[in-house]
Amino acid sequence: MAEKLAPEKRHSFIHEGQKVFEWDQTLEEVNLYITLPPNVPTKLFHCKIQSKHLEVSIKGNPPYLNHDLASPVKTDSSFWTLEDGIMHITLQKRDKGQTWSSPILGQGQLDPYSADLEQKRLMLQRFQEENPGFDFSQAQFTGNCPDPRTFMGGIRTD
Secondary structure, eight states: OGGGGSOSSOEEEEETTEEEEEEEEOSSEEEEEEEOOTTOOGGGEEEEEETTEEEEEETTSOOSEEEEBSSOEEEEEEEEEEETTEEEEEEEESSTTOOOSOSBTTSSOOOHHHHHHHHHHHHHHHHHHHOTTSOOTTOOOOSOOOOTTTGGGOOOOO
C-alpha cells in the first residue's frame, strides 16, 4: 500500500530552457536524477555530498552543480549511483518528514500549489508508515495540510 503513496511524477528543475535535473522526495529522502552526457566514461563522473552542499562534475571540468542544499542531509546515509545514463543521487533528510520545495537552496522552488500537494502526500505517507494495516491511498485533505513533522506529536522514531 505504501507504493500507492510514492511520488507520482518527478519535478523538473529547468534553467535557461535546459533541464538540469529531475527530483522527487519521500518522508526520509530526496532523489535527484541527472541525465549524463553521452560518450563520457562513467569513471570521470564525480559527486560530493556534504551536509548542506552538493557538487556534481566531470573530472577536469568546472562543476555541473555546485550549490547549497535547501536543508541539511545525513551524509553517512546519502549516496549516488550511475545506471543507464542517469546519475541518481539519494539525499537522506536530516529532518524526516520535512517537505522540500527544491533540493537546491533558493532555486527551482515548487509553486505553492505543488508544494501543498507534496506536503499532503508526505503526510499520507506518514499515516501509512504509522498505520500499516490501513490504506491511505484514497485519503484527501481539505484546507491546509499540517506539517508531517509536528502533527499529532510528531513523527515516531521507533
